[in-house]
Amino acid sequence: MNSLTHGITVYALLALVGMAAGALISALIFTLGRRWLLECPPAIRARLLLALLLCPVIAALALMLGMSAPGSFFSVGEISAHCGSQGGMHYSFCQWHAPQITLPQWLIYPMLLVVGLIVAVAGRAVLRMHRAQQRMRFIRHLARPQPAGHYLLPMQKPAAFAAGLLRGQAFVSEGLVQRLQPEQLEIVLAHEHAHVAHRDMLLTLVANALAKVQLPWVGKTLRNDWHLAVEQRCDEEVARQTGNRVAVADCLLHVARLQSASYFSPATPGACHLMDGDLPTRICALLREPGQTRLAPALSIGSLELMALAGVLLAGPHILHWMEILLPGGGM
Amino acid sequence: MREKEIHLPLGELEIEVMEYLWEVGPAEVKSVHEVLGKDKRRSLNTVQSTLERLYRKQLLGREKQSRAYVYSPNVGREALLVQTMGHIADRLGARDSGALMASFVELADLQNPENLEMLQALIDEQRNQTGATRDENSDE
Numbered sequence: 001m002n003s004l005t006h007g008i009t010v011y012a013l014l015a016l017v018g019m020a021a022g023a024l025i026s027a028l029i030f031t032l033g034r035r036w037l038l039e040c041p042p043a044i045r046a047r048l049l050l051a052l053l054l055c056p057v058i059a060a061l062a063l064m065l066g067m068s069a070p071g072s073f074f075s076v077g078e079i080s081a082h083c084g085s086q087g088g089m090h091y092s093f094c095q096w097h098a099p100q101i102t103l104p105q106w107l108i109y110p111m112l113l114v115v116g117l118i119v120a121v122a123g124r125a126v127l128r129m130h131r132a133q134q135r136m137r138f139i140r141h142l143a144r145p146q147p148a149g150h151y152l153l154p155m156q157k158p159a160a161f162a163a164g165l166l167r168g169q170a171f172v173s174e175g176l177v178q179r180l181q182p183e184q185l186e187i188v189l190a191h192e193h194a195h196v197a198h199r200d201m202l203l204t205l206v207a208n209a210l211a212k213v214q215l216p217w218v219g220k221t222l223r224n225d226w227h228l229a230v231e232q233r234c235d236e237e238v239a240r241q242t243g244n245r246v247a248v249a250d251c252l253l254h255v256a257r258l259q260s261a262s263y264f265s266p267a268t269p270g271a272c273h274l275m276d277g278d279l280p281t282r283i284c285a286l287l288r289e290p291g292q293t294r295l296a297p298a299l300s301i302g303s304l305e306l307m308a309l310a311g312v313l314l315a316g317p318h319i320l321h322w323m324e325i326l327l328p329g330g331g332m
Numbered sequence: 333m334r335e336k337e338i339h340l341p342l343g344e345l346e347i348e349v350m351e352y353l354w355e356v357g358p359a360e361v362k363s364v365h366e367v368l369g370k371d372k373r374r375s376l377n378t379v380q381s382t383l384e385r386l387y388r389k390q391l392l393g394r395e396k397q398s399r400a401y402v403y404s405p406n407v408g409r410e411a412l413l414v415q416t417m418g419h420i421a422d423r424l425g426a427r428d429s430g431a432l433m434a435s436f437v438e439l440a441d442l443q444n445p446e447n448l449e450m451l452q453a454l455i456d457e458q459r460n461q462t463g464a465t466r467d468e469n470s471d472e
Contacts, residue, residue: 141344155409279447280447287455
């Protein structure tokens with residue numbers, strides 16, 4: 001087995017174990033704290049959800065970093081000395097010295113297969129994103145830039161959205177502009193510009209990717225909660241700017257009615273196969289007074305996350321140590 | 333019926349040709365070249381091959397009149413835009429489309445018209461309450 005194969009196998013194994021540990025931690029915190037999380041102000045909720053989504057990746061990186069840098073922050077007492085060069089009695093993950101005990105073949109091939117699958121899935125995702133971005137460029141090409149900083153789409157169907165990963169732009173269709181009062185158009189554009197200012201499209205891409213390494217049911221709910229938090233954050237910003245929460249709620253409903261009439265006809269009920277929408281939650285939140293939001297849940301969930309991450313860092317050397325011992329042929 | 337797959341991306345000249353034909357309607361190669369080619373030093377051949385490419389992509393139709401082909405758009409500008417936006421949502425999955433597009437109101441939210449009525453009632457109620465409070469304050 002050459003050192004490259006050995007390195008890839010070991011890193012893949014640690015990444016899998018780290019991600020599994022991180023996914024369990026975020027699932028536990030999310031399950032226990034979701035009720036409180038939903039009471040947090042949307043801007044803080046979005047940050048906390050992103051931190052939860054990041055948990056598996058951080059745990060995996062912590063394990064891989066600990067293995068790559070022996071003698072650094074991962075050295076805790078006697079556990080730092082588990083390197084083949086120091087006469088360890090079991091298999092060692094140390095990448096700085098050649099292992100004295102090699103990994104079993106049955107472990108190497110599945111790990112290489114896992115790496116291959118990850119590369120294939122990532123490649124496919126990049127290709128899909130590339131094609132979608134080409135289509136977005138086409139839409140931008142047909143749209144006309146406006147002095148107010150948004151793009152006007154030459155179409156009669158009502159549509160408004162923000163698009164673009166790094167340099168986002170707000171788009172609104174001619175049909176929607178014609179059917180909105182000037183103050184409603186201001187609300188729509190302010191909402192889309194808020195998405196652009198926060199780079200929500202890029203963050204959503206990251207959040208969607210991170211949701212895929214969570215436990216399946218947790219990942220889906222985390223992703224939906226993230227989406228709602230981002231929309232509500234933009235709603236809240238517009239409500240603060242205009243000083244009229246009811247007007248923002250009314251505008252949301254007005255656009256929903258226009259789109260409902262335009263995209264759905266009685267002949268095609270439920271033509272859109274998506275999941276339950278967030279509109280009722282967004283409108284109800286806008287109809288409540290902003291003073292009702294509470295910061296206490298955010299602080300407790302934030303400290304829970306910090307404690308869990310500290311736990312991963314502290315447990316890291318022990319996880320590495322036990323993995324080395326438990327590997328076949330590596331027991332003491 | 334399943335919609336035809338549109339082959340994107342379109343090049344700059346391809347988009348210009350589509351825009352031109354959407355504006356003026358059916359046209360021969362010569363008249364397209366007259367408007368889009370001469371000022372930008374594009375040869376007749378370049379414009380002709382662009383039209384041919386768009387025809388192969390099924391975005392244009394053509395009909396032979398006397399000795400020349402007359403090209404016309406197979407798909408309207410709005411239909412192409414709507415289809416392209418739909419493709420983005422389909423390709424990336426329902427919620428993943430948010431990665432590229434954050435929509436003001438999601439189409440998912442519009443499935444149940446009864447919900448819209450209920451929400452309207454809530455908004456009206458809130459507006460009435462706010463109005464009543466404002467009146468009371470002004471009376472004082």
